[in-house]
Amino acid sequence: MTASTAERLNRARRGVGVSGHGPGAPAPRRKSVISARAWTLLAFALPSLLLLLLINLYPVIYAGIQSIRNGDLINAGDFVGFANYASVLSSPQFWSSAQFTLIFTISGVFGSWAVGLALALLLRTRIPAGNVFKVLLLLPWIVPVVVSATSWNFLVATPQSPIPILFTALGMPNVLFLASPVLAQVTVCIFKIWISFPFMMMMMASALASVDVNVYEAAKMDGASTWQTFRGVTLPIISRSTYISWILMTIFCVNDFPTIFLLTGGGPVNSTTSLVVLAYRTVFQNFQVGPGVAIAFLMTFVLVVISVVLYRQIRKVNVE
């Protein structure tokens, strides 16, 4: 007996394929004994697994140990339990850094995505010397961040810099792009968007390239406007790539040390100190290894949670 349409759809939502395999399928009968072949394969993989464990797991375990001890850069110190976590979580600096990290990440992810998507859509149209533009637009991503930060410092730091001169000409003298705490945050976020949009542009361009043009023609025939086509056709089709790029950019932003440190050093008065900058300064400037590593672990935990949520979103998109 063939399955009804409703049944098939229900199976599809649960992720069960035609053959009955898939995550939603009933669990197969488990074999009680692992086969000799499986043992052999495991043995073959063992050296690589050991290497991977040593390379990846050892530093994490070591850092975990450091986070529950009061050691320094050389000595392990004494066991202090979760005192480092408690002291970090009760520190106002941690929460103000967390707040800036959130601002920096949200603006970095969505700002660069918006600019990247807009440029990817623009570059789909036939414009003269389009390939040249593509290469030029990749430059912010390609150029080493040390060079970019120096250039941005040149652009905004002093009254003789080009952008302050422009603002003065527009009747807005004394705009302190880096010296005002709020403007410094804005400048750093814009700098991050500028550095990151080429990555988003590439991700979105490759996603857009996979869209069948017939879909657009069908939408056109149905009388959809450009905006309706973008919202109803383009965005849903590229949503999987969008979520992946958001996950990656979230990780890039939260872990971004050089962009902030090279441009402002975390100042003025800690206004641009993100969690990763705070962790660095705690370990290597205050020489407090335990609390610094605890900050890094808390960051990792939050990143894992965000990644899991976004991955679930991707799976949902796949099923739909």
Added chain:
Amino acid sequence: MESQSSGAAFTRRGFIGLAGAVSATALLAACTTGGGSSGGGSAGVIKFWNQPWGGTTFNPLDKQITLAYKPPKGLGKATYQEIQWANFTQTYSSAVASNTGPAVSSGGGTQAFLFESQGKIAYADHLLDSWKKNGLYDDFLPGLIDTLKTKNGYAAVPYNLDMRVMWYNKSLLSKYGVAVPTDWDTYVAACKTLKSHGIYGYGTYAGAGGFTGGHNLVSHMINNGGGLFDSNNQPNCVTPENIEAMDWVLGLVKNGYVDPRSATYTAANAQAQYKALKFGMGWDTGGLASNVGGSVGNDLVVASPLTGPSGKKGALFFPNNIMMYTHTPSQKGSEAFLTYYYKNMAPLWTKNTGIGLPPLKSIAATKEFQSVPNNVKIINEWQPISKTWGAPGSNTVFLNVTTVDGTPAMDTFTQGILGGKVTAKAALTTLQNTLKANAKP
């Protein structure tokens, strides 16, 4: 079938066993320190690590001096490694922790005290005793060696002096009829005149990597008889002298004599302001004129130390130093190399490599050094009145200095003062609380 299977199984086991052995060997090799018991290198070689203390000619010349070392019989030669300033703390810490570090090195001004607290420093007492016999000890500028003395011994030996001094542009001051300030009141008056011509009178910087702004503030505190530490080497920031000094700076900020961007200026930004003739006076390292360069560099002159409201003179300085480590193939070898190095390091100054001021009187007396008037003035007028971070409690460097030198607490304090939106007492109290929380008993 069975025999085939057996054969195959034997081959796989053999292969897996071999692969496992190779992996284990590779891992063990990777995990070893490589140095065995002689972390300073094999066959008693003394590993010397030095920083880029000057321009591009510094390290090649320094390397040349190091490699020319001919050790006494039975002691090892010296090798040379240049260590960049970027992340130098990590470089040294990881090397020292893994026993792959140097036998002798320079480094950050407080580095010796950090490693001394961890039992990694070989005290220089025996070396200095030997220098008392060969005249080297008496060649050091007065009081300099004792700035590096801890309760257990000398943690390091002075190498070059990093001074914080007052500079002015002689052409600008002359052009606008401004007399060179001699005390805090005349300094304010000079700033007022300069401001009327669109020039800032208090040039400084405290942005990314720019710790000089904070150094200058502590310099003013010392000028007024204050400072950050008491005689027990514990933080003691909220004192009348310090409050008065910071009120003086806040007054300069509020009157518009300080560029409002100073809190986030880098050293390069500040130098650009000197070049653009926007900074008429300011506070910086002894190398400002050469860093600015050109015609403006030639116009920059070191002023005499100001007299503070309490009638005192004073400033902050950093006795950058060279330290010896306990992990050495031979302590005797480390000391023999350092003796050679100090006897032969004069070209680092006489050939104008850009290194800070010399610790030895004999180098300061050379005609090459004497030909730079600014340097002579710093050595003659600023060095004798300058004190370490330990002021006013002591004139030494110690472990708790690591809580202020280039730390977030000091950055926040400095940027707060230069931003002008704090009171002196509130800023000093915040600094005191942070330093106290981070201080070692």
